[in-house]
Amino acid sequence: xxxxxxxxxxxxxxxxxxxxxxxxxxxxxxxxxxxxxxxxxxxxxxxxxxxxxxxxxxxxxxxxxxxxxxxxxxxxxxxxxxxxxxxxxxxxxxxxxxxxxxxxxxxxxxxxxxxxxxxxxxxxxxxxxxxxxxxxxxxxxxxxxxxxxxxxxxxxxxxxxxxxxxxxxxxxxxxxxxxxxxxxxxxxxxxxxxxx
Amino acid sequence: xxxxxxxxxxxxxxxxxxxxxxxxxxxxxxxxxxxxxxxxxxxxxxxxxxxxxxxxxxxxxxxxxxxxxxxxxxxxxxxxxxxxxxxxxxxxxxxxxxxxxxxxxxxxxxxxxxxxxxxxxxxxxxxxxxxxxxxxxxxxxxxxxxxxxxxxxxxxxxxxxxxxxxxxxxxxxxxxxxxxxxxxxxxxxxxxxxxx
DNA sequence: ATCATCTTGGAATGTCCGTTCCAAGATGTC
DNA sequence: GACATCTTGGAACGGACATTCCAAGATGAT
Numbered sequence: 001x002x003x004x005x006x007x008x009x010x011x012x013x014x015x016x017x018x019x020x021x022x023x024x025x026x027x028x029x030x031x032x033x034x035x036x037x038x039x040x041x042x043x044x045x046x047x048x049x050x051x052x053x054x055x056x057x058x059x060x061x062x063x064x065x066x067x068x069x070x071x072x073x074x075x076x077x078x079x080x081x082x083x084x085x086x087x088x089x090x091x092x093x094x095x096x097x098x099x100x101x102x103x104x105x106x107x108x109x110x111x112x113x114x115x116x117x118x119x120x121x122x123x124x125x126x127x128x129x130x131x132x133x134x135x136x137x138x139x140x141x142x143x144x145x146x147x148x149x150x151x152x153x154x155x156x157x158x159x160x161x162x163x164x165x166x167x168x169x170x171x172x173x174x175x176x177x178x179x180x181x182x183x184x185x186x187x188x189x190x191x192x193x194x195x196x
Numbered sequence: 197x198x199x200x201x202x203x204x205x206x207x208x209x210x211x212x213x214x215x216x217x218x219x220x221x222x223x224x225x226x227x228x229x230x231x232x233x234x235x236x237x238x239x240x241x242x243x244x245x246x247x248x249x250x251x252x253x254x255x256x257x258x259x260x261x262x263x264x265x266x267x268x269x270x271x272x273x274x275x276x277x278x279x280x281x282x283x284x285x286x287x288x289x290x291x292x293x294x295x296x297x298x299x300x301x302x303x304x305x306x307x308x309x310x311x312x313x314x315x316x317x318x319x320x321x322x323x324x325x326x327x328x329x330x331x332x333x334x335x336x337x338x339x340x341x342x343x344x345x346x347x348x349x350x351x352x353x354x355x356x357x358x359x360x361x362x363x364x365x366x367x368x369x370x371x372x373x374x375x376x377x378x379x380x381x382x383x384x385x386x387x388x389x390x391x392x
Numbered sequence: 393a394t395c396a397t398c399t400t401g402g403a404a405t406g407t408c409c410g411t412t413c414c415a416a417g418a419t420g421t422c
Numbered sequence: 423g424a425c426a427t428c429t430t431g432g433a434a435c436g437g438a439c440a441t442t443c444c445a446a447g448a449t450g451a452t
Binding site: 023024027104108110111112113125126129152153159160162163164166167168171173174180183188190195 | 219220222223300304305306307308309310312318321322325348349352353355356358359360361362363364366367369370371372376379380383384386387388391
């Protein structure tokens with residue numbers, strides 16, 4: 001083995017992911033990626049392939065690192081409705097304040113961009129949609145078994161919550177304030193909850 | 197008056213709107229606009245200004261022609277819940293089949309793109325969001341007065357329906373099938389409706 | 393018919409894009 | 423220490439981009 005990479009591809013990919021997440025695929029140039037990561041274009045191409053490959057790698061990293069862990073936690077949470085409430089509260093918090101405020105969700109952003117025409121991207125988007133829906137369904141199922149939900153409510157209501165989450169992610173990008181988003185979520189969950 | 201335009205700016209703008217709507221602002225070149233409209237670049241610049249101006253004009257046209265008429269109808273509809281049901285049914289129909297299938301909503305798409313950083317665009321997006329919410333609130337208010345809604349449901353639930361509509365628009369771009377979207381809407385509206 | 397004025401087509405400009413190429417340098421093996 | 427092999431920096435490429443400019447043509451007013 002003659003020479004080894006002078007950088008850590010995983011660290012670099014994290015930077016790339018943040019760039020594509022914040023600014024989108026179409027409006028982020030390879031030059032910008034090179035500058036941000038501190039790498040040369042040659043190294044980028046040698047390591048990740050062309051721009052499409054790079055974007056796909058970044059998107060996959062986003063799904064794996066940023067999205068799925070939270071969803072796994074939600075799906076396995078035994079608290080039912082409180083877990084769902086917390087999930088949305090943390091989502092809104094993350095979207096409206098902190099380092100990533102106004103960035104939205106990379107998956108949701110990809111829906112509206114030209115990336116979406118790419119079959120590989122579309123597969124990822126649909127998989128993640130179902131992953132989110134399944135996690136919400138599991139949590140709702142738990143809530144049902146604990147008699148937390150109003151009469152007539154089943155785990156089918158997960159479909160609503162999934163689209164609601166997408167709407168929250170989207171609106172956060174236009175600077176929607178956290179209170180407004182929180183209100184919508186509270187109203188929705190109040191409808192699901194059993195009257196006390 | 198020495199010479200008059202050899203084309204109708206309104207007709208041209210409709211073409212431009214469709215182009216930006218389908219392909220987004222970042223990935224649509226002035227050249228593509230010129231080709232599609234059959235106009236020369238000079239004429240485009242002389243008539244509409246630069247690309248940003250052109251996009252803004254197209255977005256404003258979309259709001260005025262495509263979005264607001266349907267919302268005005270919804271707000272003034274005296275039927276209550278059935279009007280809301282019909283609104284969503286027509287939305288899903290328009291997004292999943294016909295000439296504009298897979299295009300989503302231009303306003304929603306703008307949320308996720310780089311356009312969103314433009315203050316003028318952001319103002320339009322927020323105005324439209326409130327316009328949609330107000331229309332749904334009006335319709336829901338009508339439903340409340342006609343005792344169509346379940347106990348505890350008020351016009352506040354419009355917040356939920358607004359984000360739901362955004363979610364529908366978004367998901368339709370990734371090829372979500374109409375049945376899935378319809379299901380989510382049906383479940384939501386069933387929760388609002390008074391048990392019979 | 394003349395003229396001033398606007399539109400129009402096409403060429404031209406300079407920048408930025410994604411991508412490739414190559415020489416120079418670094419590294420592990422023998 | 424020599425060699426083979428990979429990485430790296432920087433230059434180079436062709437194409438596409440938004441935008442501007444200008445000469446030619448068309449038009450209405452006089």
